[in-house]
Amino acid sequence: MPTALAARNVSHHFGDVVALDDVSLEVPAGRATALVGESGSGKTTLLRCFNRLVEPTRGQMMVGDKDVRTQSPVLLRRGIGYVQQHGGLLPHWRVLRNVALVPNLQNMPDSAEAARQALDLVGLPPAQFGSRFPHELSGGQRQRVALARSIAARPGVILLDEPFGALDAISRAELQESFDQLRRDLTVTTLLVTHDLAEAGRLAEEVVVMRKGRIEQRGRMHDLVRAPATEYVARLIERARAGLEALR
């Protein structure tokens, strides 16, 4: 059963620096939302508030119908998938054991089986890849394993922080495609942080542009392109378009 996400009037600062300034956001159950912005826009901070890696100074974070503060961070995180830019696989664990991490933490009866299914879902046959060490894989394969690890326990929510940012263009495109398919099949609620507008448009139903800790504009990609609400959004779209023009 997918879970909805919500942030209500959330503010956060690191010392004097304002990272989030009264942000409110909902991600409907089973849908994908992308947070777009440059570094320092607060997008990653907002993402990390959902699994309590950051405790916001003010405001309320909801996962499902529960305030995140009603659950211990450890238990909360076990129920939420998470992928970071550099996959963060445990280098001394073989692939299968890495993927089985969360099922094991949740004491699932057959965690190895859950891990094998997850590997299959990301396109890595477990018989071939399960017993390898992470350093024996390509960068794209490693990110696939990280993805498999985040969904192995079938969470209702998955948080992704620049998950494909460190990959070459072809691997990135392949992985984006696999991921899009995967999250639809599993109907998992997805929140994706990216600085790449094209990726946001390809993977998310709703795009949220952030700048200096505030939401600049939110809506479908189509609407953003047609009617940018601010100068900044217009410039962002213009630049993404210029990137594509250069290929002609």
Add this chain to the structure above:
Amino acid sequence: MGRLSIAAIVIAAAMPLELAAQGTKPVVVASKPFGESYLLAEMFSQLLESRGITVERRPGLGATEIAFGALRTNAIDVYPEYTGTGLIAILHDTLPDSVAADSRAVFAHVVTRFEELYHVRWLPPLGFQNTYAIAVTKETATRYHLRTLSDLARESPHLTAGFTADFIGRSDGLVGLSRVYGLKPRGVRPLAPAVKYQALVSGAVDVIDGYSTDGLLARYDLVTLVDDKHFFPPYEAAALVSSRLDRQAPGAIAALTLLSGRLDERTMRELNRRVEVDREDVRRVTSDELSELGLVGARPETQPAPSAQQSGFWRYLWDRRSTLAQLTARHLLLVALALLAAVIVAVPLGLGLERTRKIAEPTIGALGVLQTIPSIALLAFMIPLLGVGVVPALVALWLYALYPIARGTFTGVRDADPDAVAAAEALGTTPAQRLLWVRLPLAAPVIMAGIRTAAVITVGAATLAAFIGAGGLGEPIVAGLALADTRMILSGALPAAALALAVDGVLAIVERLVAPAHRRKRFWRRRSENSERASLETQAGAVY
């Protein structure tokens, strides 16, 4: 294995070291690390033994501070000391010249003051003085017209001095000599007692500090300069006795007093020559002399041992193999106990510091400062607190071992794959799980490298433990230094070096074994991986 059982093993292993000294408490006879002190201590020991008193020998204790510190705290019971040393190096008293020149008056003074201040007793003097003898070669004396210390001071800007560290530091040594005579040598080289005569004769230095009873003064035909300003106080040799022995063992005191007034300077110089020049065994020289003095029954004449001089070095080692094996075992035990205790403390400390990073660097820095304290000084600090023997040595070695282990643990755990640690946190592992599953396995080689460094340092530092009577391979080194016996020094130093290499080698293998799975040596991996992969594939085949 739980902490408790480890502690139990440590205690059980340490027992035989210290409990040997319990029961009917033996008289602990010590000496300072030079030949004459060894000889006199051996005389005390044999005299006591001939009266049926059990003796424990602790020869070669550091220097004056260590030996006297041990006596004051009743860690040892008796050692030979000199009144001048007591007056200046221990009491720091200055007496009017008229009194200072009179050996009887000086003796009376130290007896009273030691009783007042330390409740330590001087037995009546043995009968000879052993003052500092500032010596030069005959050629140097002729060339610079040197007869007195005033002459020496005049010419000192042209001369290089080779003095023992003890002499350089003492107020009745170089410090006072410079003050009273205006001595300003071109350079001062600190020399070990064992090499100073060699250094003088070979011309490496021009002037040395000897003792007036040294056998080598006569052998090399050296000139002793006259103390024309009467700077040196009388150095009358006597037994210095702990308050415990004085109170509890009148028999021992009576036995020791038998030697009072029986040794003159000529006899002592002769005995020193037999030990230092002729390389005769200290025990043998001692028993000969005691029976000559009629203090012990004549020893049945045993076969004269083959002179060490004539047989080769390896033969020398072979003859001493059982002693060396014991010393090596003792050395290893000291190292193992100190290291184990250091691991038990420093690994959790390093882990704790990783979680409180603000105080991490200052704390580790403080441990690093400990590292810079010279071992001898650290050992000397231990004596008032812990006496002499195994316990203070273990504590000192333990302190030295803490730094590399704590540093290795802290940096190893701090720098362990930050991405993996962050991901493990985001996926809901507890801090303890991250420590056990991620940080420790990844940091293991770095921690092990710290332990390995500590182990090698400890093997080396443990040789110095002999200075406070803890035994081990330092024992022949200290004795050899005192008796100017190179072979004896090597018989401790070579096994110690071999031990350091062996320990390093063994721990290098351990370091490889604890490497995280993905970094283990190829041949290790191939085999285990292949079998594991095979079994995984079978499982997978069963499912699909």
